[in-house]
Structure formats: C-alpha cells, structure tokens
Amino acid sequence: MVSALGIQLGVVGVYLVVALAVGLLAYRLTSKNAEDYYLAGRSIGTVVLLFTTFATLLSAFTFFGGPDLAFRAGPEWILVMGVMDGVLFAILWYVVGYKQWLVGKAHGYVTLGEMLGDRFGSKRLRAVVAGISLFWLFPYVMLQQMGAGEAIVGLTNGIVPYWAGAAGITVFMIAYVVIAGLRGVAWTDTLQGLFMLGVVWLAVGWVATAAGGPSALSNALATNKPEFLALGGGLYSPQFIISTAVTIAFGVAMFPQINQRFFVAKSGTVLKRSFALWPVLVVLLFVPAFILGTWAAGLGISVPEGANVLPVLLNEYTPVWFAALVVAGAMAAMMSSSDSMLLSGSSYFTRDLYRPFVDASLSEDREAWIARIGVALFATLTFVASLFRPGTLIEVGDTAFGGFAQMALPVIIALYWAKTNRTGMFAGILGGQAFYLAHVFLPTVEIAGVSVFGPTYLTWDFALWGMLLSAVLTLGVSAFTATAPEENQSRFSEGLRAD
Amino acid sequence: MTRARIDYVWIATFAVLVTFAVPWFLWGDSRVFAGLPLWLWWHIGWMGLTAVVFHLFTRRAWDRGIVDGVR
Numbered sequence: 001m002v003s004a005l006g007i008q009l010g011v012v013g014v015y016l017v018v019a020l021a022v023g024l025l026a027y028r029l030t031s032k033n034a035e036d037y038y039l040a041g042r043s044i045g046t047v048v049l050l051f052t053t054f055a056t057l058l059s060a061f062t063f064f065g066g067p068d069l070a071f072r073a074g075p076e077w078i079l080v081m082g083v084m085d086g087v088l089f090a091i092l093w094y095v096v097g098y099k100q101w102l103v104g105k106a107h108g109y110v111t112l113g114e115m116l117g118d119r120f121g122s123k124r125l126r127a128v129v130a131g132i133s134l135f136w137l138f139p140y141v142m143l144q145q146m147g148a149g150e151a152i153v154g155l156t157n158g159i160v161p162y163w164a165g166a167a168g169i170t171v172f173m174i175a176y177v178v179i180a181g182l183r184g185v186a187w188t189d190t191l192q193g194l195f196m197l198g199v200v201w202l203a204v205g206w207v208a209t210a211a212g213g214p215s216a217l218s219n220a221l222a223t224n225k226p227e228f229l230a231l232g233g234g235l236y237s238p239q240f241i242i243s244t245a246v247t248i249a250f251g252v253a254m255f256p257q258i259n260q261r262f263f264v265a266k267s268g269t270v271l272k273r274s275f276a277l278w279p280v281l282v283v284l285l286f287v288p289a290f291i292l293g294t295w296a297a298g299l300g301i302s303v304p305e306g307a308n309v310l311p312v313l314l315n316e317y318t319p320v321w322f323a324a325l326v327v328a329g330a331m332a333a334m335m336s337s338s339d340s341m342l343l344s345g346s347s348y349f350t351r352d353l354y355r356p357f358v359d360a361s362l363s364e365d366r367e368a369w370i371a372r373i374g375v376a377l378f379a380t381l382t383f384v385a386s387l388f389r390p391g392t393l394i395e396v397g398d399t400a401f402g403g404f405a406q407m408a409l410p411v412i413i414a415l416y417w418a419k420t421n422r423t424g425m426f427a428g429i430l431g432g433q434a435f436y437l438a439h440v441f442l443p444t445v446e447i448a449g450v451s452v453f454g455p456t457y458l459t460w461d462f463a464l465w466g467m468l469l470s471a472v473l474t475l476g477v478s479a480f481t482a483t484a485p486e487e488n489q490s491r492f493s494e495g496l497r498a499d
Numbered sequence: 500m501t502r503a504r505i506d507y508v509w510i511a512t513f514a515v516l517v518t519f520a521v522p523w524f525l526w527g528d529s530r531v532f533a534g535l536p537l538w539l540w541w542h543i544g545w546m547g548l549t550a551v552v553f554h555l556f557t558r559r560a561w562d563r564g565i566v567d568g569v570r
Contacts, residue, residue: 079542083520086546091513091555099565214534222531230529231522231538241521272557279546279553291535483521498566 015328028326060147065393067293121486130352154307221298243461406432424478432470
C-alpha cells in the first residue's frame with residue numbers, strides 16, 4: 001500500500017510540476033508576441049480558440065462531478081450536457097459570441113462590462129456587471145479545489161485527506177499565475193485539452209477490456225441498475241433536463257473567461273470553424289467521461305465518503321500509475337482552466353472596478369501587480385470556502401451557472417434591441433440577481449399554500465423563472481422609461497463589419 | 500424565398516436541432532445496442548448531424564440576423 005501511495009503521489013506531483021514548467025516555457029516563448037495583455041492582440045486562431053474555450057469544459061464539473069452524477073443517477077447526464085453545450089451553447093456562440101466579436105472589434109472592448117458601460121453611458125452599470133461576474137466566479141473556482149480534494153481522496157483511498165488535495169491545487173494555481181504571469185494560458189490549455197481527450201478514451205478502452213467489453217458492462221448494468229439503461233426516470237425528468245441544459249448554456253455564455261474569448265478571435269472564419277466543430281468535440285469528451293461513471297454503477301464499485309467515482313474505478317480496473325496519471329491530468333487541466341478564469345476575473349477587477357473607481361492613472365506595471373495580488377487573495381478565499389464543502393460538485397457548479405444565466409437575457413436584448421435603455425438594464429440585471437439570490441440563500445416558506453423560495457415553481461427550476469423575470473424587466477422597463485442622454489443607442493448596430 | 504422567410508427557416512431548423520438532441524420519443528426505452536443504450540446512439544448521431552447543419556449554416560447563412568445588408 002505504501003508503494004502504491006508512493007507511485008500515486010509521485011505521478012501526480014511530477015505531472016503537476018511538468019505542467020507548471022510547460023506553462024512557464026510557453027509564457028517565455030509567447031509573451032513577447034502578445035501585443036495585448038489579455039487578448040493577445042485579437043489574434044487567436046481556430047485551434048487555440050476552440051481548445052481554450054473547450055478547456056473551460058475541462059473542469060472539475062466535467063471530470064469528476066459528471067461521472068459522479070452518472071454513477072448515482074444514470075447516464076442521461078450525457079444528454080443534458082450534450083444539448084446544453086453541443087447545441088444550445090453553439091447557437092449562443094453565434095447569437096452572443098459573433099455579435100460581441102463584431103461590436104468588440106468596432107469599438108475596442110475587452111470586457112463585457114466595458115461594452116455595456118459604453119453603450120449605456122454608465123460606469124455604474126460596468127461595475128455592476130463586473131461585480132456580479134466576480135461573485136459567481138467565486139463558487140466556480142472553489143469547485144475546482146473541491147474536485148481536486150475529492151479526487152485525491154478517491155485515488156489514495158482516503159490516506160491523503162481532502163484538504164491536502166484542495167490546498168495542493170491552490171498552491172499550484174497561485175504559482176502558475178504569479179510566476180508564469182497572466183499570459184500564455186491559452187497555449188497550455190490546448191496541450192492539456194488534447195492530452196485529457198486522449199487519456200479519457202484510453203481509460204474507456206482499458207476499463208472496457210478489463211471488464212469483458214461493452215456488452216458485458218451493459219449486462220452488468222441491466223442486472224444491477226436496470227433503471228439506468230432506460231431513458232429518464234429518477235432525477236431525470238423532462239423539466240430537469242430542460243432547465244439544467246438551458247441555465248447552464250446561458251450561464252456559460254456569460255462566464256468571464258468564455259465571454260472574454262468572444263472578443264479574441266482573429267477573424268470571422270475562426271468563429272465559423274469553431275461553431276461547426278463544437279458538437280463533435282462535446283460528444284468526444286462527454287460520452288466517454290460520463291459512461292465511465294455509469295459503468296462503475298453496474299460494476300458495483302463502492303466509493304468512499306467524500307471521494308469521486310472516477311479515481312476509484314480506475315484504481316480497480318487499470319494499473320496504479322495510469323489511474324494516477326488520469327487524476328493528475330485532470331487536476332492539471334482544472335488548474336489551467338482555473339487560471340483562465342482567474343485571468344479574466346482579474347481583468348474584470350482591474351479594468352472595470354479598480355481603474356474607473358480607485359485609480360484612473362494606474363500604470364501597466366502596477367496593474368499587473370494588483371491583478372496578481374488579487375488572484376492570490378481570491379484563490380485563497382475560495383480555498384477556505386472549499387473546506388466547508390457546501391454541496392456536491394454538480395450543485396455548486398449549477399448554482400454558479402444559474403447566477404451567470406440571470407445576466408444572459410438582458411445582455412442579448414441589449415445586443416439586438418436598440419430601444420433597450422439604462423434603466424431597463426439595471427432593472428433586468430439586478431432584478432434577476434435579487435430573485436435568484438433569494439432562492440439560493442433563503443429557506444423555503446409557505447405563503448397561502450404556495451411554496452416560495454423553493455427549488456421549483458410548477459415543477460420548473462427557479463433559475464429558469466429568474467431568467468424570464470430578467471427578460472420581462474429589461475423589456476418592460478425599457479419600454480416605459482426614457483433613454484438617458486449619455487446612451488449610445490447605435491453602438492451595437494452601426495459600423496459592424498464582418499471582414 | 501424572401502429574406503425574412505429564410506430567417507424563419509433557419510430559426511426553425513435550430514429549434515429542431517435543440518429539441519431532438521434528446522430523443523424524447525424513446526422516453527423509458529431501455530433497449531441496448533452494441534453495449535450502449537439505443538437512446539445514446541441517437542444522441543451521438545444527432546450531434547453529428549448538428550455539426551453538419553452548423554457547417555452548412557456557416558457556408559450559406561452566416562451573418563444572417565446580425566450584419567444588415569449581407570445576402
């Protein structure tokens with residue numbers, strides 16, 4: 001057991017150090033070309049754009065949360081994530097992403113808050129958008145630390161405690177951003193993404209072979225978990241599938257690191273290619289990752305308290321070093337996507353909050369240092385919060401996505417309806433957030449026989465009702481209030497050029 | 500077809516792609532084919548089809564609804 005533990009920790013440690021070294025090298029090689037601090041001079045090509053966006057999917061939510069849910073509730077999670085990411089998000093990639101790319105190119109925007117603040121002539125709106133984004137980024141970074149902690153518990157069968165895994169990834173995360181600087185993340189995202197895609201398929205092949213092939217595995221499911229083979233049932237009602245897919249898809253489009261990528265493409269061609277390849281990439285990642293969790297249920301794997309199913313399954317059916325390699329790869333991928341989040345988060349903080357409100361004459365050097373200190377502080381706070389284990393990986397992730405989703409419809413309305421005004425935007429964004437926060441934090445109460453602040457209304461998730469409310473408020477208030485003189489109504493419609 | 504008509508055809512196409520990414524008509528079905536549930540095969544095939552339609556969209560209708568006066 002000691003030797004197995006030695007191999008596990010050795011593989012994880014070496015992989016993380018190598019990943020850090022590659023990041024440093026990539027940074028040294030690329031930083032001189034990066035004209036622009038955050039956007040690499042709007043010069044990101046198809047492969048890198050696709051994979052840096054893809055890398056955001058390579059988070060604890062996908063690698064550990066998804067298989068856990070498939071293990072507990074069945075493989076329908078593949079459909080939820082498929083329709084969410086492969087189809088709905090791809091459409092939003094066009095509707096929000098392409099439009100934002102055109103607008104950003106015409107006026108030189110770098111953040112969502114900057115774009116909206118300029119259009120509606122309001123520094124305050126800019127700050128509200130940045131503040132809300134940072135607020136919901138917090139649980140999502142925390143999710144990565146929880147995932148790492150749980151993965152280490154599963155891999156070492158509880159010998160290494162949860163907090164050590166979470167602390168480990170926090171230290172690496174901060175080191176990556178502070179030492180390697182805030183550039184070159186896209187590069188390592190691409191390498192990590194390709195590596196993980198390969199390794200997940202190897203894992204599927206290995207487990208399938210060791211357990212007697214896919215047919216033997218589905219027979220095991222039919223015997224031990226017959227309800228898993230039938231579509232629907234249990235957790236998976238049509239309402240659950242639709243609500244979850246819709247809120248996550250719209251939430252993802254408002255995620256700082258995703259939304260900022262909408263500004264970085266080199267040309268329209270890059271966005272087109274990425275758009276068409278998206279459903280294929282999604283299937284290639286989600287099907288193997290979640291089918292592993294499902295198979296584990298059929299094989300009767302028992303998962304220790306507070307661990308993820310994936311490392312436990314791999315330990316049982318593949319060599320120790322391979323299981324450790326998958327966990328290390330997943331942790332490194334989570335680390336690099338956390339860095340993208342922290343990078344975008346720090347640009348929201350410095351550009352939309354610090355510069356406009358604290359020190360407008362901030363030098364670039366000082367801005368870089370404030371960003372680094374901010375990142376270290378943010379990651380430390382999320383680490384502390386992760387020790388309290390406020391929910392499962394899926395619950396925490398879902399809460400964060402839902403929070404971002406409340407901003408999506410006001411933003412889309414603003415992008416396409418020139419009559420949207422500042423008051424309408426404030427009403428839609430703040431109204432949606434207030435509604436959503438009340439449902440996340442307040443206990444359910446009965447008022448005249450109706451449950452208020454409960455998880456659903458008429459069987460539909462409250463996050464969906466919040467989105468509806470945000471849209472109604474934005475449209476309604478804009479229609480009945482006057483436009484402020486500082487607003488630039490034609491900002492999002494005139495002067496857009498595709499070439 | 501008029502410009503607006505073509506817009507509606509694309510909107511309807513996207514709606515169909517979203518709707519049937521989940522094979523609702525196989526609800527409760529537990530048939531297995533080659534080791535995986537039948538409904539999962541539908542989903543994998545549908546995502547392939549979606550990629551092809553998206554590719555056609557980028558070739559024939561990109562900019563539609565976003566940049567005025569194109570096509």
